[in-house]
Every structure is written in structure tokens, then in C-alpha cells.
Amino acid sequence: MHIVVCIKQVPDSAQIRVHPVTNTIMRQGVPAIINPFDVFAIEEALRLKDRFGGRVTVLTMGPPQAEDALRKAIAYGADDVILLTDRAFAGADTLATSFALAQTIRKIGEEHPVDLVFTGKQTIDGDTAQVGPGIAKRLGLQLLTYVSAIDALDLQGRTITVQRRSEGGVQVIQTRLPALITMLEGSNQIRFASMDDMFRSARLTVPQWNKDRAGIEDVSKIGLKGSPTVVSKIFTPKPRAVKAQMIGADLDASGTANAILDILGSRHPRLAQELGLIAP
Amino acid sequence: MAEKFDAIVVGAGPAGNAAAYTMAKAGLSVLQLERGETPGTKNVQGAILYADALERIIPDFRDDAPLERHVIEQRMWVLDEKSFIGTNYRSDAFNSDQPNRYTILRAPFDKWFSGKVKAAGGLVICETTVTDLIQEGKKVIGVRTDREGGDIYADVVILADGVNSLLAKKAGFHGELEAKNVALAVKEIHFLPEEVVQSRFNIKGNEGVVIEIAGAVTHGMVGTAFLYTNKESITLGIGCLLSDFKKAGIAPYTLLEELKAHPAIAPLIEGGEMKEYAAHLIPEGGYKAVPTLYGEGWMIAGDSAGLVNAVHREGSNLAMTSGRLAAETVIALKEMKLPCTAPHLARYKAALDDSFVMKDLRKYKELPDILHGNPHFFSVYPQLLNRAAHTMLMVDGQDKHSKEKTIRGSFVEQRSLWGLVGDAYRMWRATR
Ligand SMILES: Cc1cc2nc3c(=O)[nH]c(=O)nc-3n(C[C@H](O)[C@H](O)[C@H](O)COP(=O)(O)OP(=O)(O)OC[C@H]3O[C@@H](n4cnc5c(N)ncnc54)[C@H](O)[C@@H]3O)c2cc1C
Ligand SMILES: Cc1cc2nc3c(=O)[nH]c(=O)nc-3n(C[C@H](O)[C@H](O)[C@H](O)COP(=O)(O)OP(=O)(O)OC[C@H]3O[C@@H](n4cnc5c(N)ncnc54)[C@H](O)[C@@H]3O)c2cc1C
Numbered sequence: 001m002h003i004v005v006c007i008k009q010v011p012d013s014a015q016i017r018v019h020p021v022t023n024t025i026m027r028q029g030v031p032a033i034i035n036p037f038d039v040f041a042i043e044e045a046l047r048l049k050d051r052f053g054g055r056v057t058v059l060t061m062g063p064p065q066a067e068d069a070l071r072k073a074i075a076y077g078a079d080d081v082i083l084l085t086d087r088a089f090a091g092a093d094t095l096a097t098s099f100a101l102a103q104t105i106r107k108i109g110e111e112h113p114v115d116l117v118f119t120g121k122q123t124i125d126g127d128t129a130q131v132g133p134g135i136a137k138r139l140g141l142q143l144l145t146y147v148s149a150i151d152a153l154d155l156q157g158r159t160i161t162v163q164r165r166s167e168g169g170v171q172v173i174q175t176r177l178p179a180l181i182t183m184l185e186g187s188n189q190i191r192f193a194s195m196d197d198m199f200r201s202a203r204l205t206v207p208q209w210n211k212d213r214a215g216i217e218d219v220s221k222i223g224l225k226g227s228p229t230v231v232s233k234i235f236t237p238k239p240r241a242v243k244a245q246m247i248g249a250d251l252d253a254s255g256t257a258n259a260i261l262d263i264l265g266s267r268h269p270r271l272a273q274e275l276g277l278i279a280p
Numbered sequence: 281m282a283e284k285f286d287a288i289v290v291g292a293g294p295a296g297n298a299a300a301y302t303m304a305k306a307g308l309s310v311l312q313l314e315r316g317e318t319p320g321t322k323n324v325q326g327a328i329l330y331a332d333a334l335e336r337i338i339p340d341f342r343d344d345a346p347l348e349r350h351v352i353e354q355r356m357w358v359l360d361e362k363s364f365i366g367t368n369y370r371s372d373a374f375n376s377d378q379p380n381r382y383t384i385l386r387a388p389f390d391k392w393f394s395g396k397v398k399a400a401g402g403l404v405i406c407e408t409t410v411t412d413l414i415q416e417g418k419k420v421i422g423v424r425t426d427r428e429g430g431d432i433y434a435d436v437v438i439l440a441d442g443v444n445s446l447l448a449k450k451a452g453f454h455g456e457l458e459a460k461n462v463a464l465a466v467k468e469i470h471f472l473p474e475e476v477v478q479s480r481f482n483i484k485g486n487e488g489v490v491i492e493i494a495g496a497v498t499h500g501m502v503g504t505a506f507l508y509t510n511k512e513s514i515t516l517g518i519g520c521l522l523s524d525f526k527k528a529g530i531a532p533y534t535l536l537e538e539l540k541a542h543p544a545i546a547p548l549i550e551g552g553e554m555k556e557y558a559a560h561l562i563p564e565g566g567y568k569a570v571p572t573l574y575g576e577g578w579m580i581a582g583d584s585a586g587l588v589n590a591v592h593r594e595g596s597n598l599a600m601t602s603g604r605l606a607a608e609t610v611i612a613l614k615e616m617k618l619p620c621t622a623p624h625l626a627r628y629k630a631a632l633d634d635s636f637v638m639k640d641l642r643k644y645k646e647l648p649d650i651l652h653g654n655p656h657f658f659s660v661y662p663q664l665l666n667r668a669a670h671t672m673l674m675v676d677g678q679d680k681h682s683k684e685k686t687i688r689g690s691f692v693e694q695r696s697l698w699g700l701v702g703d704a705y706r707m708w709r710a711t712r
Contacts, residue, residue: 031318194428198405199283 001054001155003045004105005118007038009062009069010125034069037120041183043190044150045118046077052155055079057108061089061100067206075193075201086210091224098134099221104214105139117180121146136180144173145182285311287610288423288434290410290447292319294596295582296440297393298337298603304402306611311432312402313425315409320390324467324560325596326508326515328490329382333597337604338396346388348510349488350379357544359495360666364544383488383508413437413451420577436620437578438606443561445584453580454571459523460652461565463503466532467517470552474512480548481509495662497539501528502651502658505539507548514549516540519562532559564590567645573632574625579606587637591644598637605631660694
């Protein structure tokens with residue numbers, strides 16, 4: 001079995017500050033981390049490998065510094081990592097990102113066929129949750145989003161059964177391999193690396209793939225050129241103005257209570273009806 | 281199979297980085313272990329970087345080290361409740377091509393230094409805590425870490441694990457740190473736009489100002505405070521002896537709050553956004569508290585060896601220098617094909633004795649005792665000095681001669697004439 005996990009290096013949002021004067025995000029000095037959702041994806045892949053054998057390849061597209069994220073993945077126990085990096089990828093939106101990643105996974109599959117792809121549910125910086133589905137669609141993989149647990153994997157029958165969180169409950173879904181899973185947060189706890197894996201990680205030369213290595217020929221589909229998204233404006237949303245309504249304290253207790261109920265009733269007629277404040 | 285190296289360095293602060301870098305550059309196989317997520321995440325310093333110590337390790341460090349500002353002005357302030365008296369020394373000579381003091385932020389600085397270790401061929405592993413030294417009899421032959429399969433071996437282990445070294449204690453290299461030999465310091469970093477920092481301190485470009493502070497803010501405890509300018513922030517901190525904190529029953533952050541509210545300080549940090557709060561110990565026992573520095577297969581450097589000059593607030597430079605000297609000792613022994621036994625590692629102690637590290641610590645060796653025995657240095661004098669300045673500057677119809685008499689009177693009244701003479705003598709002896 002061969003699992004590919006896609007991870008993204010993101011700024012640690014807990015440590016991002018907004019410049020008090022210019023209101024811009026200050027990225028300088030903010031440590032980069034593996035997107036927290038993707039850490040669950042790594043661990044879930046490693047657990048499957050522990051149970052069923054096989055190999056785990058971790059893939060990221062990003063600048064050369066993103067190799068720190070891959071080094072960490074090796075420490076956790078990944079077998080291989082690939083840093084997809086090329087100036088031509090710069091400025092990619094979700095469309096171009098999922099195209100490049102899909103193409104790379106196709107290339108990886110030529111050498112070692114891929115049974116499962118994991119991504120995080122979403123990133124904490126881009127937040128779109130589009131990249132996983134984008135990859136699945138392009139590669140014709142069965143798509144399982146918002147997965148919180150893997151119940152069963154049948155390598156002979158080539159099926160996988162997962163729990164998927166949906167509005168109002170949990171769905172248990174079975175589908176065919178190959179599939180792409182986007183992992184929810186909190187589904188597992190990342191392991192504490194062994195000393196051997198720490199050594200492997202510290203000594204690793206991270207393999208870098210450029211667009212040619214990934215078999216990408218059509219440069220109009222990657223980077224800025226392949227990104228139709230336009231950022232028209234960035235702003236800090238104003239906190240919603242909460243209107244406080246003042247009630248005069250010149251009434252007695254029951255008068256004040258009635259005044260409050262009247263206001264509540266006028267704002268929430270259904271509640272008022274249920275409470276019997278006004279006739280149906 | 282267990283890994284083996286020429287040397288293992290525990291800790292990636294200035295001492296550990298200096299040691300690991302120096303050995304890796306000389307071609308030794310070096311493993312450096314750090315418990316923090318990245319080097320620097322756990323470390324606290326004011327922080328003033330003294331260029332000389334680093335220059336001897338990385339001569340062209342100015343090309344790419346993350347430096348905040350070079351110091352062109354030093355202020356010394358003695359605070360009373362509402363006032364302060366002080367001196368300024370500012371010189372354009374500090375604006376040379378090779379300034380000798382910089383303010384730094386330890387997190388990026390340590391990360392940079394660690395990058396140099398890796399580039400020189402050292403193997404750096406973070407998020408890994410050394411829990412024990414592996415010993416064969418008295419001889420240290422490796423370290424045990426908190427990870428599965430965590431035993432690693434080496435010809436020599438350099439302990440650079442900072443103040444209150446649990447490893448050295450566990451191995452019996454030194455005893456429990458005494459509360460009177462260690463200061464507890466707290467500090468905050470307040471973010472302010474670059475232009476505001478520049479205009480508040482009357483500086484241009486990367487020029488910087490440092491203020492060393494003593495007086496009422498320590499409530500008579502043995503301690504000092506400091507304020508350093510960074511590029512886009514101000515570091516403010518205060519520290520006193522742990523034993524004094526215990527006795528006084530005052531919490532360190534209370535002192536920091538009072539310092540921030542002091543009329544001399546408040547306007548300097550006004551409008552700043554607090555970005556970082558940290559507390560850390562500083563070994564201040566001086567010369568007499570320095571433990572054994574080497575043994576069979578091990579050496580100890582930096583804060584873990586108590587190498588701090590509290591009088592001049594120097595620590596990182598002693599750490600780097602001791603780390604470098606420990607490394608040079610290993611390199612020399614390797615060249616001569618000599619094992620890292622205690623008699624051979626004695627060269628490290630000799631090299632330290634011969635350097636400014638031990639010479640300076642020796643010079644001030646009586647000071648800690650004197651300060652312990654004379655708390656009025658930190659309570660009575662600040663008040664007297666401020667009152668004297670106030671008296672002299674008040675134009676109130678009193679003649680200057682009478683004012684001087686009042687001032688002299690106030691000094692003698694608070695502290696007998698013999699007391700004053702004695703204090704002067706003791707301070708002179710301790711700092712001579
Ligand atoms: C409105 C908008 C404008 C943007 N403009 C720009 C721009 O001008 N320039 C620019 O550089 N970026 C820009 N971005 C960022 C860029 O589009 C995204 O970072 C990138 O496409 C991934 O999208 P995401 O972060 O929303 O990932 P999501 O879709 O939320 O990620 C889901 C999962 O996909 C995987 N994944 C995502 N990204 C990667 C990756 N790079 N490598 C491997 N796996 C990955 C991870 O497993 C992740 O958990 C913009 C984003 C938005 C929303
Ligand atoms: C508030 C304050 C202000 C200061 N101001 C100045 C100043 O302006 N100028 C100056 O020169 N000095 C200053 N100092 C002193 C200076 O910070 C120290 O002397 C210096 O950091 C000592 O370096 P070190 O490498 O010995 O120890 P540290 O910098 O403490 O590094 C020790 C490292 O070892 C790691 N470690 C510890 N135990 C283990 C373990 N078991 N396994 C793995 N890793 C471990 C720690 O995580 C840490 O990274 C100041 C100190 C404080 C607290």
C-alpha cells in the first residue's frame with residue numbers, strides 16, 4: 001500500500017500579529033508550522049502503515065524553507081518526502097495548487113501506484129478547503145471529506161470505511177480505493193518520534209522536484225498564470241456593532257420585567273409565542 | 281545500532297552553539313541536542329550581545345546575524361519613588377563599521393547561530409531532552425534522551441544546558457543551586473513602530489540606547505532593572521536575588537509592573553503592545569560559586585557553569601567564550617590523539633583561567649558577599665542620591681552652601697560617617 005500525504009507549511013497563526021499602525025499582517029519572525037489539520041493526516045497515514053504495511057510519502061508545494069515541514073514528517077516516521085518547488089509555482093491559488101499537486105501525485109504513482117491520498121480538511125491560512133477535493137477530482141479519486149476516523153481498510157477487496165462528520169451527525173461511509181481523504185482536527189494524537197527517526201530527519205537531504213520533474217508541461221495552469229483568483233481588497237472586518245437598548249429604571253420590579261419581555265417578544269415573536277407571552 | 285560521535289553538546293544557547301560550531305568547523309563529528317522546539321525558543325536574555333566574543337568564533341557575523349541595534353548610548357539611572365538621577369554616555373565613536381555592542385532578540389539570534397552549526401557540518405537535533413549522562417564508572421561515555429532508542433555515545437560530552445543544570449546535579453558534578461547565588465529576572469518586550477523608538481530615544485537608523493536601572497524599584501533587594509531598544513520594540517526587565525524575593529515576599533512581576541508605571545519609564549513604553557513575557561534565572565554567585573568545570577569525559581560551559589559577570593550584566597559572552605575554549609580543548613586533544621580524560625581536559629580550566637572569563641569573575645569575587653551584607657546599597661543610597669539632586673536643583677532661596685550641608689547631613693543621618701567610609705572602601709576593594 002502506498003499513501004501520499006499532502007501537507008502545507010503555514011505561519012503559526014497563534015503568533016501572528018497585526019501591525020498596530022499599518023494594519024497589515026506581520027509575518028516576520030512568525031514561526032512556520034505544519035498546518036495543524038495536516039498533522040492529523042500524517043498520523044492517520046502512519047497508523048494505517050503500522051497496521052497494513054506499505055509506505056508513506058509526504059508531499060508539499062512551497063518555497064525552499066518548506067523543507068522544515070518535510071523534515072518533521074520524516075521524524076514522525078514518513079518513508080519519503082518530496083518538496084515541489086519551482087519559481088513557476090509562485091502565486092498559485094487553489095486551482096493552480098491542486099493542479100500542480102495532482103500532477104505530481106500522478107507522477108509519483110508512475111513509480112509506486114498510490115492507493116490513498118490524505119490532506120487536511122483545510123489550512124489555517126488560506127482556509128478554503130478546496131485543495132483536497134481539487135486533487136481528487138483531477139485524479140478521479142473517491143473523495144471523502146471531513147473524516148474523523150477510519151473504521152476499516154480492505155486491501156484485497158479494495159474498499160475503505162470511514163466516519164465522516166456532517167451537519168447533525170456522523171456518517172459511516174464505505175468506498176472504493178483509490179480514494180482521497182481530508183482529515184478533521186482532533187481525530188488522533190501525533191506520535192513522539194524515535195531517536196532513529198530524529199537522526200534520519202536531521203541527516204536528510206530533502207528531494208526537490210521542479211515542474212519538469214513533476215511532469216508539468218502546461219505552464220498556463222500553474223503559478224500566477226494558472227490562478228484566476230483575484231484579491232480585490234483585504235481588510236479587517238469591523239466588529240459587529242452591538243446595539244444596547246437602555247431601559248429606564250424608574251419602573252418597579254414587575255414593570256421592568258414586563259418591559260424586558262415586551263422587547264424580547266417584539267424581537268423574537270416565535271419565542272414569545274412558545275412562552276405564551278402573546279397569543280398565537 | 282547506537283550512534284557514536286566525537287562530541288555531544290547538550291543545549292543550543294550561546295555556550296552550546298559556540299562549542300558545537302567550533303568543533304564542527306574543525307571537522308569533528310558533533311551532535312548537538314536541544315530540548316526546545318527550535319534553538320532559542322526557551323532562552324531568555326536582555327539582550328546585549330558583546331561583539332568580541334562572537335567575533336572570535338564567527339569573524340564576519342555582522343554580514344548575516346539578526347542584530348537589532350548597535351548601542352551608541354548607555355544610561356545609568358538610579359530611581360527613587362518619583363524621580364531618577366543618572367548619567368548618559370553617548371558617543372559617535374560607537375557608530376563605527378564594527379560596533380562592539382548590539383541589542384538582539386534571542387529567538388532569531390539563536391536560530392541563526394544554530395544554522396551556522398549545521399552549515400559547518402554539526403548534526404543538530406531539537407525537541408529532544410537529555411535526561412541522563414551515561415557513565416561507565418566515573419567516566420561519561422554518552423547521553424540518554426527522552427526518546428525511544430535514545431542512548432547516544434561520544435568521546436566527550438559538553439554540558440551547555442544553562443542555569444540550574446539538572447544533568448550536572450544528577451551526575452553529582454555540582455550541588456543544589458543556592459537561592460543567594462541566583463537571581464530571578466522577568467522581562468517584557470513591548471512593540472512600538474520603528475519611528476517611535478527612534479524619536480523617543482533620539483536615535484537614527486539602527487542606533488540603540490540601553491538604560492541600566494537601580495534603586496527604589498527593587499524594594500531594597502539586591503537587583504537591577506534594564507531597558508533596551510530593539511528595532512521595533514523595547515525590552516524592559518528587572519531581576520533580584522531569589523533569596524531576597526523569598527525574604528521580601530514580593531512577586532517579580534509586581535516589580536515589573538511598578539517599573540512600568542514609574543514616571544521615568546512609563547513615557548518610554550507608552551502605547552506599546554506587549555508581545556512577549558519571560559522569566560529566567562541568572563547564576564550570580566560569581567567566582568566562589570563556580571563548580572568543577574571538567575572531569576572524565578565531560579566539560580561544562582556557560583550558565584550551567586555559573587559563568588556570569590553580574591556586575592556588568594555579561595553572560596552570553598562568557599558562555600560563548602567558555603564554549604569555544606571547551607571545543608578548542610577537544611580539537612587539540614584529537615590532534616594529539618589524546619583521550620578526553622580529566623587530566624587532559626584540565627587544559628580547558630587553564631584556558632578559562634587565562635581568559636577574561638575567570639579574570640573578571642576573580643576581580644569581583646567578594647562583591648556578592650558584600651551586597652548580601654549591605655542591603656542599604658539598594659535602598660538608602662538611591663533615595664539619598666535623588667534627594668541630593670532635588671535639593672541642589674530646587675531654587676528656593678536657600679544658599680548652595682547650606683544645601684550641601686543639608687545633603688551631607690542627610691547622608692550621615694541615614695548612614696553613619698564611618699558607615700559611608702566603610703561602604704566606599706568595601707566597594708573599592710570589591711571592584712578594584
Ligand atoms: C482569496 C485568496 C487569495 C490568495 N492569493 C494568493 C496569492 O496571490 N499568492 C499566493 O501565493 N497565494 C495566494 N493565496 C493562497 C493560496 O491560494 C493557497 O495557499 C493555496 O492554494 C492552498 O489553499 P488553502 O490554503 O486554502 O488550502 P486548503 O484547500 O484549505 O487546504 C486543504 C489541504 O490541502 C493540502 N494543501 C494545501 N496547500 C498545499 C500545498 N501547497 N502543498 C501540499 N498540500 C497542500 C493540505 O493537506 C491542506 O490541509 C490566496 C488564497 C486565497 C483564499
Ligand atoms: C533577563 C536576563 C537578561 C540578560 N541579559 C544579558 C545581556 O544583556 N547580555 C548578556 O551577555 N547576558 C545576559 N544575560 C545572561 C545570558 O542570557 C546567559 O548568560 C546566556 O544565555 C547563557 O548561555 P548558555 O548557552 O550557557 O545557556 P542558555 O542560553 O540558557 O542555553 C541553554 C540551552 O540548553 C537547553 N537545555 C537545557 N537542559 C537541556 C537538556 N536536558 N537537554 C537538552 N537541552 C537542554 C535549553 O533549552 C537552552 O536552549 C541575561 C539573562 C537574563 C535571564
